[in-house]
Amino acid sequence: MAQSTFNDLEALRISINIEKRGERFYKAAAQKLDDPDVKDMLNELAVQESEHAETFRMLYDQALENKEYFDDSYLFDPDVSAYFYAMVESTIFPNEKEQDEVIDRIQNVKDVLKIGIQAEKESILFYTEMVIYSKYVEAKDAFRKLLQEEKSHLINLQGLLAKYKD
Numbered sequence: 332m333a334q335s336t337f338n339d340l341e342a343l344r345i346s347i348n349i350e351k352r353g354e355r356f357y358k359a360a361a362q363k364l365d366d367p368d369v370k371d372m373l374n375e376l377a378v379q380e381s382e383h384a385e386t387f388r389m390l391y392d393q394a395l396e397n398k399e400y401f402d403d404s405y406l407f408d409p410d411v412s413a414y415f416y417a418m419v420e421s422t423i424f425p426n427e428k429e430q431d432e433v434i435d436r437i438q439n440v441k442d443v444l445k446i447g448i449q450a451e452k453e454s455i456l457f458y459t460e461m462v463i464y465s466k467y468v469e470a471k472d473a474f475r476k477l478l479q480e481e482k483s484h485l486i487n488l489q490g491l492l493a494k495y496k497d
Contacts, residue, residue: 339467343391346477349457350384352430353377353450359434360443369440372491376447379484383477390473444492451485 354377361373437443458478465471 339465339470340391340394342461342465342474343387343394343470346387346458346461346474347384347391349454350380350387352426353380353454354384355427356430356434356446356450357443359430360437363434363437364440364443366440369443373443376484379480383480386473386477390467390470394467394470439495441492441495444488444495448485448488448492451481451488454481455485 357373357377357380361370361377364370364373433446437446455478458474458481461474462471462478465474
């Protein structure tokens with residue numbers, strides 16, 4: 332039986348967008364704050380988000396190239412699609428306009444870390460769903476890997492927030 336990539340292509344495209352939003356958020360936050368150590372930390376987080384986006388972009392391109400080997404008659408469930416889009420649009424990292432408004436309200440590193448923690452939690456939920464629904468083996472493996480990295484980021488951000496609360 333042929334495998335469908337529509338879910339996976341869509342999920343990979345969404346994932347690229349999520350990671351690019353994260354990169355933009357951390358870069359903008361780094362520009363807003365003055366502490367050089369905080370700037371370095373936020374710029375490193377931006378680099379990690381960029382690396383994740385590149386991983387997903389390579390997988391997306393690979394899946395797109397191999398699309399002829401898959402059954403494209405698969406009927407994509409509109410409820411699942413709507414769920415994924417709603418999750419991404421209303422959570423994780425906001426779109427550019429909303430990000431600009433959020434960045435304007437940031438007062439200190441704690442504000443950035445709290446937003447980052449929430450985004451990581453939401454990313455973990457999203458990537459967990461992608462592991463469950465993905466049919467493309469390479470995408471499923473990438474989502475699993477990124478899921479572990481997001482969990483590590485969450486722990487790291489929570490530790491940093493505890494450090495800056497003192």
